[in-house]
Amino acid sequence: MTMATEKDINEQIAWAKINTDVLRSMENPRPAYWVTVAVCVAMISVAVFAEYIQYTEGMGYANLNNPHMWDLYIASFVFWIGMSHSGTLLSAILHLMHSDWRKPIYRFAEAMTTFSLLTAGLFPIIHLGRVWNMYWVLPYVSDRGHWPNFRSPLAWDAFAISTYLSASMLFLFIGMIPDLAICRDHGKGWRKKLYTVLALGWEGNDRQWRHFRKTYLLMACFLIPLAVSVHSIVSADFAMAIMPGWHVTSFPPYFVAGALYSGCAAIITLFVLLRYFFRFEDYMTLPIMEKTAKLTFAIAMVWTYLNLVEFASIWYGHNVYDKELLIAKATGAYAPIFWSMIFLGSVLPFTLAFRSLRRHMPTMFVVSILLNVGMFFERWMIVAPTLSLSQEPHQWDVMWGSVVEWGIVFGSFGWFGLLFLIFVKVFPSVSMYEVKEMVFHRQRSAGEEDLIRMTDHTQPATETAGGEESK
């Protein structure tokens, strides 16, 4: 109950200060910003060069081979798709649950969703042997009577990702319109022109707000089942195959949990960075960090549980192939990565259980990054060991990616970073109008808070009592 005394946000904060703080963060990039941009561009150049080699010379330069037809590209694809789920979680699920503490931090999480989708979408393209024919997976009318194979989970991916990308971009954009209007009202020069166009003539009248609220609610309603389906479909890429270690019925929830997990961890990372660099201490407050961290911890435990479910069902299922693979994961060539994944994914999150650590930004930064390393390993451990150890023992092989493959994976972080860096300087990374709403509502309900808390506590007690009585 000590927690309750601590406010998520300073309710007395002046609304004008919110505007100035956020708008300030969008202006005048410091040298550090440009250095980071340069680093990202350099990382992208590495990937572009690697892709050039791969494009002109062939996929063989990624060290792919007969059993290992997929490797890090697909692992990265799953990783980035997973990352994208955090935005949905924060903006849609918490929105529907009226958890208003999400408001200061959901904007950049949503941007992260979009950008990690844009990154994830690159990987299925990069991994294609004939990239130039990638549009063949889309259902377009062709005079040759060709269609994609709708039975293929990869074709489902194309549908799911395009749906998810458009929905999450729309969601991000719609949610940003009132803020764009603020930017427009305060902007100068090219920014003014840009925001005038993007704000679509928003003037905050009641009609617009009414429609806005409805739209936002409907979008959130669709986004949640969509997000769940997207990662389930991504898991179908594996679960629909008959390979040991892939043909797992618990994969859809496992993938969704893993996605939320890595997404939350990424939010923590960016939370710390934005709080530090943009001095958003007033908005990205410690209580909010605590809530995020607790959420992450809860999801980590769900993920751990699903891991155990998978292991147990394999162990007791007595499918020789699956069992063999599980043992090989734990003891074979991939064991260091496997155990790192278990440690980083299931043990390390216990740091989040400590209040002092949760409130220590450097720790949270390091931990969140390590959690995501663990989650990257998880995706790798889903893709690679199965390929290395399939039904046919003659083709068993352990493969480590080449410089080309790692270069492209490395570059994808640069690409994501660059998109995000551009975003924070062009768009408000904290939702100004929603922080105002949050402050407004909290102020208003401050007086009633005690009463509400009392009812909350007494209500269930009476119910239980009544229940017992009726028996």
Added chain:
Amino acid sequence: MSKHRLLALFSDFEEAHAAIADIRRNVVPGVTVDDVTMKSPIEHPDVEEVLGERPVHIQKFTLFGAIFGVTFGFLFLAGAQATFLVQPQGGKAVIPLPSNFVLMYEMLIFFAVWLTFFSFLFLSGLFKKRSALYSEKVSLDQVAIMLELNEAHTDPIKDLFQKHKVLEIREEVIK
């Protein structure tokens, strides 16, 4: 008689509510609450209480999009599968329901989301030129009440606003 448009800015939300409540109670005859537009920097709480129920039709478009997505999805997929030049199973068409359901589900969401978005763009009155009375304060921290009324009613309304501690009143004449 010329028509006037007034924009009153309030810093106190409660006062603005009270002002509208007065209009609603026909304190100034001839001016109804239907003429009032309320502008707010946040998704204004209790706006229905103040302005009364005003209709929103977006959900109908959403429903249409969802239904269209499912039906079109199935017809499209089945049609594509039946006319596939290369039939993946021994030259015969295969219309596999489980995978089609997955895709129909995606298409449901796809069309529902886009229709929601477009209906929002058009129904919410965006893409209009902002009136000259638009105040940037509205996007900061003040509530505005805008209403169109006959010249005769402007003064009583102004008085009403003054009573409710209006900060600023802007006025323009529209014919």
Added chain:
Amino acid sequence: MSLDNILNNWSDYRKGAEEGGHHDYEHRWTMAINLDVCIGCNACSVACYAENNLAVVGKERFEKGQAMHWMRIERYWDQAADMEHPEQGASFLPMLCQQCGAATCEPVCPVAATYHTPDGLNAQVYNRCIGSRYCSNNCPFRVRYFNFYSYYESAWPSPMEQQLNPDISVRDKGVMEKCTFCVQRIRTVKDRAKMEDRSVVDGEAMTACAQACPTSAIVFGDTMDESSAVSQLWKKHQVKRGTYQSTRGEKANPNLRGYRIFEELNVDPSIMYLERVREDV
């Protein structure tokens, strides 16, 4: 892409469904490999290189696992685990695409580049392939080979390109390929039979591996032709087409040597192997 097409396909589909499945094959190309006489000599494999324009990848790429042998001879030591010598020799297994009836590679291809022909073959359409490699990942036999590089220059320096079989293409980088049961030979034979207004005679269509095999361990033919050698073999060994579910327990004499690899995966392979026999001395 016409209404006609839709209606025809639908009516065929419906008709087939009523008759308990929609497979009305004209041919069903099938193989039987007698492992007892397979000596593992590699003749089939090299014959396949010669017939099917397979690229030679070289030592470096072979080491990476990027070799293109559609037909590979696997060699296992079964006895040797605790014995000083493998006293019953080696176990050789010619492994090639099993042309599964319920192939796992087919449904996963996003562009339907691999599909089932009316001949019961598991065809790979090189032109359509975009190289997602999902099919290979989902092949329990691991017999799909991907063109990780362009081999025009490296595998066939002039004048070696003159040896290339013009009946089939040389695959460029980014395309999956695999054993086709020498579909170009089947095509020629079918065309000839059609021109002469007769049906295909058993032994007329012959894969390069079956033709080369010095011990005639490989028998290839059409199981729709009841009298073909391969039909007789399948019948003799009581191995039936269909998934494991539909054939389980139907082998009246379990001592017969015919079996299909990974039967339990329900993929309905078109290749029946005959068990290797050894005499305990």
Added chain:
Amino acid sequence: MSGKMNRRSFLKMMGWGGAGAALSGCDLPSTVTLEEGKEEVVSYLMPEEFVIPGVGVWYSSTCMQCSAGCGIHGRVREGRVLKLEGNPDAALNNGKLCMMGQAGVQGHYSPDRIVAPLMRSGGNLAPVSWDKALAVLNEKLGATNGDRFAWFTGTISGHQLALVSNHLDAMGSTKHFAHDVVNNAVSQAVNKDMLGEANPRLRLDKAKMVVSFGADFMGAGQSPVHYAGQYAKFRTAKQRGLLVQIEPKMSLTGGSADLWLAIKPGTEGVLALGIANLLLNKIKVSDAGIPSGVRKLIDRYDVTKVAKITGVAGHRIQRVAQLLTERSPSLVLAGATVEGHAHGYDSVAAVMMLNHILGNVGKTIESSGNFPFPQLMAKQGNTSDLVEFAAAASGKKLDAVIFSGSNPVYSAPAALNLSDAIGNIGFKVAISQFMDETTALADLVLPAASYLEDWGTQVPATQAERSAIYVQQPLMEPLHPDTRGLGDIILTLLKQRKTAEYGQFDDYYAYLRNAFAAMPAAVKKNTKNNNEFWDAALQTGVINLDVPAKKLKSTVVSFAEPISEVGDADANGLYLLPSPRMGLLDGRHANLPWLQEAPDQISKVVWDSWAEIHPTTAAKLGIGNGDKIKISTHSGSIELHTVLLKGMHANAIAVPLGQGHDDYGRYAKGLGVNPLKILDATRETKTGELAMYGTQVQVTRVAPPERLGIVRLGSSDTQAGRKLVVTVPVEQLRRTEGA
């Protein structure tokens, strides 16, 4: 060359020989005819006669990839040969073809072929015209005579052999060295002495049991495809044949054995004596016809002693002896690993004696009859000729030598010092397709046509049930216009010496036609005239001969104790087995990428040399799988990586032949090592063959495994519990399929 073939006449000739398969293939554009004297450019849509665009025509010919001489069909499309298959008319291979035969087209189309005559000037080989080359050749050959001139060939037969012999005659020389690393010269000598025939017919298909002492008859043997066909019959017979393979290193044939026994190298003869001992003394088989000296020798080797010497368990020996009496007729074979010791003759004799004791002669060993054309019969290569050649060369007894179809500089052990000795020969001519090690030392290089562009006849030493002459015809125009067939070249040389006899022949084709016409009528059955006979011969690719039946004698020669005293004291001694494999064989196919990429059948290694060692031996030497080791002998050392293999005797280390070329084109160069180089030049005492398997070596570990050290196919040596290859006991087979 006056009889230059042009495209038209070539196709005309070829047309007659077409196997006819194509004619039914498609609607013939039959209206297209050739009007004489009217030359114009026509597109391929209106092709010349017998070229049907898009339709392959199969022509018969004979494979020259090894000395077996199988009949082949070559698929010719648009004037190019694309694919080789076995010729079903050839009794030898019955329409089947091994991997080496399949790869024949690659040698033909190799980018490394020599395309013009080369002459040494100022230390380097430089291109010259044929006229110049032949002028120099004639001049040099004119200046020499008698035994100072020699031919050095591989195994050679048919009319090419006849021409070579005639050329030697014309030169007044008797020196024809025929060298082949893969040979069975010792067995031939034993067979000659014991059966009266060097190459009797072996009938695996009639045998109920085969005991093979190191005979890799389906791998690197004398006629692998033929014996593989017989093996299939042997295995699928009503009573499934039983194969026992006894050898120090598991060969391809050993991989298919029911019982594979590892034996200490060089002790096979002792084991044979031990089996004989059991047969004669325990099972009481008659010892009729066994010389008393041999009988005494047999009695000296009881099972315990034999087991101790050979390393084969006593109960195994007893069981094999027992089975040999139960499964009659049987067949006992001796192979290269038995022959390749100083006491090779005695060992082989001891092994072959078992056939006599068991009464197999006449049942599973048949006479191959009197071949009607002895001058065409194969002159089989061996290694004693190599030793003698090296001696003659270093003794400066040779002025001019023509090399063809053999690569002695590559295959001679360093101890023979051949590459230096060869410098003593005044004029060295190489008729060769490729720049191999021998060709690189030649003074004059004549570019040979590939066997797919050349005429010829082959008479394989190993004949099928029906003896035959195998006809070789060009399957396409010469790929490189400046190459010439071997027959044409010899004919040109002969014309210089014997103008009267050979002047009438424009080319080898004309010579062959004449030779065919001259064959006795009995050969030309069912053909009306010479043309028809010629066409029939080309069409089937085979001239089947009725060879009068003959009876083999069944005797046992006296032989000495089949074991060397040398080295036996050293129980831990390691014998180097330079083993030829189906594939690269003796190294002649190292330039064919398909064969380089085809894994070794047993160890599955590609593109390299490797050393096979038994794991216990390796452990004793501190060597791990894939380690780099050094194998040294008196004559040098080689470094290569190991493959631990249980199919090895603990006293043996096997290194495959075929790699380690200094030259020989882009695919062969710089790969692996050549174990032949470090062999001792010990000779078999009776035949003078090189004792190839008798070299003892020291092995030391050099380095741990490297990335490209051993590149092999397949990563698992076991089936990991899968039902991939299922092995069932023969009793199950008997219940269901057998008698």
